[in-house]
Amino acid sequence: MTPRRRTNVAAPIAVAIDAPEIETAARWASAVAPHVSTVKVGLELYLRYGPEVITTVRGANKVSIFLDLKLHDIPDTVARATRNVARLRPSYLTVHATGGRDMIAAAVEAAPETRITAVTILTSLDDAALETVGIRGPAHDAVRRLAVLAVDAGAQALVCSPHEVAALRAEVGPDVTLITPGVRPAGTDRGDQARVATPEEALAAGADLLVIGRPITQVPDPGAAAASIAAALRRSETASA
Numbered sequence: 001m002t003p004r005r006r007t008n009v010a011a012p013i014a015v016a017i018d019a020p021e022i023e024t025a026a027r028w029a030s031a032v033a034p035h036v037s038t039v040k041v042g043l044e045l046y047l048r049y050g051p052e053v054i055t056t057v058r059g060a061n062k063v064s065i066f067l068d069l070k071l072h073d074i075p076d077t078v079a080r081a082t083r084n085v086a087r088l089r090p091s092y093l094t095v096h097a098t099g100g101r102d103m104i105a106a107a108v109e110a111a112p113e114t115r116i117t118a119v120t121i122l123t124s125l126d127d128a129a130l131e132t133v134g135i136r137g138p139a140h141d142a143v144r145r146l147a148v149l150a151v152d153a154g155a156q157a158l159v160c161s162p163h164e165v166a167a168l169r170a171e172v173g174p175d176v177t178l179i180t181p182g183v184r185p186a187g188t189d190r191g192d193q194a195r196v197a198t199p200e201e202a203l204a205a206g207a208d209l210l211v212i213g214r215p216i217t218q219v220p221d222p223g224a225a226a227a228s229i230a231a232a233l234r235r236s237e238t239a240s241a
Ligand SMILES: O=C(O)c1cc(=O)[nH]c(=O)n1[C@@H]1O[C@H](COP(=O)(O)O)[C@@H](O)[C@H]1O
Pocket: 016, 018, 042, 068, 094, 119, 121, 122, 123, 124, 159, 160, 181, 182, 183, 191, 193, 211, 212, 213, 214, 215
């Protein structure tokens, strides 16, 4: 699939600010903000610092906030939790698609200004791991089933691995934002990720937003790493135009 061309300078990257301390998170956010569209705050920081970490990471940075709490509970509980964090005005909020249709719909209704983002099958799981938790695979099929269910329930964005993006795009159309973690620049360590691809491959497959954490944050200069991946993405878009 031909990648959709972008005119803004910030690359379609959500940097996963998975830091132990709020001071580190603030430093990483301001280093990467000139180069990327979005920063993602997840469980590690939010469970320690709560809403304060959103205010801090947002700071003076011109970035969208992706709040990755992966909510998964009964619909009323998820609705109330979603309402609480919607006050922080995140652009994206994650819920697990396996929570089911009513749970996803409850989150959508509770946060009309936020893109409720359904996580399909975690990128750390391969086909064998899926079987151990009783989800009918292969991962590719499970992702497609959950994506259709989530969009039907009102989710405006989906998280999947780069391997499933092209098929999902064909399935859900152009209006649903497709977000891919499991992104590893060539030559970097895949760590605990199972279904991975390079940033250029994920973008070429049709992803709208690439979630990248450790390849940017666990190097001496996160700002330079973000700038370098952003430049590589721009080159690959130009080459395929
Ligand atoms: O929802 C997510 O962001 C997410 C879903 C998924 O399936 N896999 C996944 O890795 N993530 C998140 O994406 C980030 C990936 O970070 P790195 O593996 O360091 O690039 C982490 O913050 C994960 O919590």
